[in-house]
């Protein structure tokens with residue numbers, strides 16, 4: 092599996108970072124996990140053909156920094172088919188509780204996205220569930236952040252990657268990440284404790300208890316960007332530590 096960071100930022104990351112998003116290239120298809128602002132442009136920057144991306148997963152939809160380039164993506168799909176640059180297809184979008192209603196409202200706000208040119212399939216994933224797809228399998232667990240917050244564990248080719256999205260510390264993330272090759276989670280703060288985000292110490296404890304191989308920290312608050320997150324996490328976690336950067340690519 093090849094992971095690309097489409098956006099390593101937050102809602103307020105400034106001009107040099109896109110908001111949250113990732114692409115995961117599997118042997119036979121590429122999927123997207125979150126698509127915040129700037130991420131659709133970065134998807135194209137790394138040479139991924141968006142007309143062939145047909146599965147998108149959202150860790151939560153309440154926060155714009157994780158979801159708002161979905162509209163850009165769907166509109167581009169429609170125009171590319173209309174312009175005969177690509178063929179009609181089916182697009183599957185997945186999210187946590189309330190996602191179907193969210194998409195319904197999005198299509199009401201943007202009727203141009205109600206699309207006869209391709210089929211838009213909307214699914215709400217059951218938390219604590221697992222699902223087999225043709226090219227990978229997926230396990231999901233609810234996180235502590237917003238009511239739709241769901242973390243994903245993708246498995247393919249005997250490798251596993253966990254996407255926590257935004258979350259406060261919780262046992263589900265330890266459970267979901269057990270023995271994973273890579274755990275990607277937000278680390279919004281260096282030290283500050285909040286009810287809906289992680290700090291470096293909490294991040295490290297989860298990674299260490301889950302015995303993951305490698306971690307990637309993302310979604311760092313710009314106010315804490317000058318802090319030494321690697322050093323703080325390494326106090327409790329002894330595996331490899333990566334700091335997410337836009338356009339960074341990692342083979343898992």
Ligand SMILES: [Zn+2]
Nearest residue numbers: 101154156257
């Ligand atoms: Zn966020």
Ligand SMILES: [Zn+2]
Nearest residue numbers: 151154236257
């Ligand atoms: Zn959020």
